Amino acid sequence: MIKANDPKLKSWVEIPSDSDFSIQNIPFGIFKTDSLGPRAATAIGNKVLDLSVLQREGYFDGLNLPEEVFSNHVLNDFIGLGKETNRAVRNRISDLLEAGNEELRSDAKVCDLAFFEQSEVEMCMPVHVPNYTDFYSSEQHAYNVGCMFRDPANALMPNWKHLPVGYHGRASSIVVSGTPFHRPKGQTKADDAEMPSFNPCRLLDFELEMAFITGKENGLGNPVSTREAEEYIFGFVIFNDWSARDMQKWEYVPLGPFLAKNFASHISPWIVTMDALEPFRVPGPKQEPKVLPYLEYEGNYHFDLNLQVAIQPEGQDETVVTNSNFKYMYWNCLQQLAHHTVNGCNMQVGDMYASGTISGPTPEEYGSMLELAWRGTKPIALKGGGERKFIQDHDTVIMRGHAERNGVRVGFGEVRAKVLPAK
């Protein structure tokens, strides 16, 4: 067992029982305040712990970290140090926060400098993202979309069960939770219209996804096997792959989604490490037909991770519209990475690889409004009155995710984004 994952660990920092940020989590992120520039941190309970202060004060001495590695504006350099070092740092932070360890706790000067309330800081993009790929790996989602746009008998494309279908997305427009954005404008064409028109997107949707972040380079021409893939995965974030359904329908043939996606994607600010998620791994579905040898894997690499999406219209309480789970994937992260590199494609540190919309088997577990309201035919009632087929202006969409087992909770916090009207 990874030392920091021990369910027996307790922290001297107060941790509310429903906190995502237990001592078994120790995620990594970047925060800033009105007076301090971006720097690396972990989250514990309701607190943020400034790792740049800990490093400066010598708390990581002996781990051979580059000077000021936690003072960078992004985590790429830290992540790129490799899994052994990342793990040693996480274990060390765990030690410092463990009940009974007085080393940091008794250092009032440093505690005063390094601890912040989460509510008092602003979270930033945790990494620079050199490349972003979006997969399409939930069978229920692919089936639902196939039913809507083709027919139930041939819902899945012939290739779907043979390879993790994926496509390249836009890295520049991935932003952190809380970043404002405007409803995109673009071309759409009604089925009965002769010509397309230019207007604000009418069918704005979220897609509930998880994304993994790579921490190691393979180099052009060097495939990564499923056996090696875990070494390349630093951790995960929640990913809201905003989609303009009406724009997508008109533009996507034959080369895939483009402007319907690249106006914004929001991620949760804390990267929960692959290590921290290890206790929550579960078996995946039996894959039939049998996959090609390069996609075979051993062990459990699906994650029992509860996912939730809520819509909060301006001035109203939120309404939870779906409860899904990351375990509902057909293809897992090892297979996605092995497939992506099997032709020699090179991974870089900080790359993001999103899962595709995660839809569970029942209608309450679907991962997009397209599916939840079934193309607008089954509007979702809101607690505060009204209903939604898609997302309206001034709505805030909130995604949450956490795993729980043996009394230990490890989670991601929220990714939250408010839709402003088209400019």
Added chain:
Amino acid sequence: MIKANDPKLKSWVEIPSDSDFSIQNIPFGIFKTDSLGPRAATAIGNKVLDLSVLQREGYFDGLNLPEEVFSNHVLNDFIGLGKETNRAVRNRISDLLEAGNEELRSDAKVCDLAFFEQSEVEMCMPVHVPNYTDFYSSEQHAYNVGCMFRDPANALMPNWKHLPVGYHGRASSIVVSGTPFHRPKGQTKADDAEMPSFNPCRLLDFELEMAFITGKENGLGNPVSTREAEEYIFGFVIFNDWSARDMQKWEYVPLGPFLAKNFASHISPWIVTMDALEPFRVPGPKQEPKVLPYLEYEGNYHFDLNLQVAIQPEGQDETVVTNSNFKYMYWNCLQQLAHHTVNGCNMQVGDMYASGTISGPTPEEYGSMLELAWRGTKPIALKGGGERKFIQDHDTVIMRGHAERNGVRVGFGEVRAKVLPAK
């Protein structure tokens, strides 16, 4: 007229009459030698001129450049200074190289340090590429592909004449001319096979494209109009968008090309500026049906630029297999950029935007083997004997491009890549 474009200019540096690197060109690139690390340069005749030396020796004083901006390993910081500064530097280099100007010519010490034979240096990636998009903007190419895979009556998709179709590509695997790469492996499925198989790509193809590089950021949520777009375009390179046709056919439905493209793309090392190409701009085709207002533009923004592709099997002379021209585009760079940003998508400095395969109206002007050999039905004879339907192991594919007018030649040199056998 931009000063450095004056056709009357002559250089004191010897320039062969068929050189792409006239004094009216002054492109930008990055080179290294056995003893010198990567640094910025221009090309003139058969020479490379080290701009980091010129800056250090004060030749750019007064232009307010950041210290050591030409000593960086990529041009992004220089490009990001903006068009006015980029233009001032190009004009200044032109002055220094102009016949009659003795300033640099008489400075033997600096000339000795700054001039290299092109044959003696190694060219590097000129920019770090944060984002890469590939368009599909040649009508003849889209028509040809549509004829082959659908039917001539409906060769173009309904959206094709309404918007410049494009998709996101992989930035990490864009490499400079000369970088070795291996034939990719991947999944393919024969039409009559029940299951896919895993094997080296059998139908490896080039795609002859041009790509523009952006030099300015718009910021998320801020569309760039066709009127503003030129300010965002620093210059162009030749782009070989390698394609594994058999892998593409199996994987691309419904989300577009992925592993069939992202194993490698080769670019020419010298970025020829938008400014230097100004004298070669020509009108584009009349666009019918009329485009939406955000895609309308004024002026000439197509380029009369001769493009050529040759195949050189190991130990043989090369065979020129196509002569195309960049003027054969339906959508131009202003329209591509305006479309890409109309939803608020943000451009970054160094982004690459490729044109899509450039096919001219006659079969001798097609931009890929798929079209030239028409799906393998019309093999191309090679000068040295043999024929090609697609590209074979150990073949070198060479692309070249130049414009010529009023006795002035401005070109890109070559992008050259040799296919090594699958690993």
